[in-house]
Amino acid sequence: MAAFGRWKEQRLSRSDCSRKGALDERAAGAVRLLNRAAPFCTTSSCAGRIVLAEGRAGLPGAVPKQRCRWLLVAHEPCGQRDVMAALQTATGDVVFKFEPFVLHVMCRELQDAQLLHSVAIESGFKNSGITIGKGGKIMMAVRSAQCLEVPLSHMGKLMVSEEYIEFLVQVANRKMEENAQRIDRFYKHLEAALEAAGSESNSPSTDAGQARAVYVHRRKRRTARVQDVLPSPEHHNNELEPGDDPEGSLDIFAGITLCH
Incomplete structure (x- = not known):
């Protein structure tokens, strides 16, 4: 697709x-690996980062990013003294936050986005999803539900x-460590998937093709499970794992959102 290349x-x-x-x-390894493909x-x-964000006094709710001052930004585990000094x-x-790994990727075709989505889900980023823009741009977001946000x-x-x-x-430092492990898994799974996709042009029956077939089968299976559960919303809520977001988890539901 010429448009994607441009x-x-x-x-x-x-x-x-x-x-x-x-x-x-x-994040650099995964970013460079994707951009070479x-x-x-x-x-x-x-x-992923630990943040202290300060907003104007009296603002209700969360501190908007465009109207805040960053008191502390740490991409590695930090200590209580660091937080107290910033305060x-x-x-x-002031709000204390942990924000996990996030990656936005433009994809050439829908099947490419589906393959990347499968890699993200298998790596533990269960809040990942695909969107298709009005101009035809296909975006894949790698996300998890590990967030933490507490007013101080x-x-x-x-x-x-x-x-x-x-x-x-x-708590935030433990989340940071878990986040790092997921990034490492994502890189390894991504590297294997891209290697398999590279051999697809030489053989139609390759691991990459099988991976896409498994992806479709897995999504049908998840959809069937959701349909079995949806008639009883109360039962559905009881089945959620800790940290799951029933409204934001795109891997369970449609997975494709049309942007208007």
Whole structure:
């Protein structure tokens, strides 16, 4: 597809406009692996981070990113002292967050996105999904439901104990370690899938072709299970695993959203 080739060339020629200005080291391997493959082009990524975000005092609910000040951003496990030191400068409302690995990939064809989706799900990123834009762009998002978001202070006043902050940091650090393990699995599974896809042109009966067949079969099986459960919403909620998001988990439901 000529259009995809142009989109990819334009995307990869742009400068990095992220806050950090460079790839996160832990995500770099998967990003480069995908961009070397003809059917894929990454558009954004984050390896996962622990964040203290401060918004204007009195803002209800979560702190909007466009109206916040970053007091702390850590892409590796951090300590309670790091958080307490960052809080000393706070004058507004502060939220403590853990945000897991996220990767957005533009795909040449739907079957390419399906293959990548299968790799993501098998690697533990169960909130991943595919969207098809109005102009025909096919996007695949690799995501998980490991998020953590807790308000710590209001108008500069700390609302929780230091002991609780230490507990939160321990929880976030465990999530960071689990996140790193999933990224490693994703890279290994992706490398194997791309190698199999590379041999498909030489043999129609290859692992890549079988992988897509398994993907379709697995999705039909999941759809059948959901249909069996949907008549009883109460029973469905009882069957959810910890951390599952029944509204955001695209691997269970349609998996393809048409953007308007």
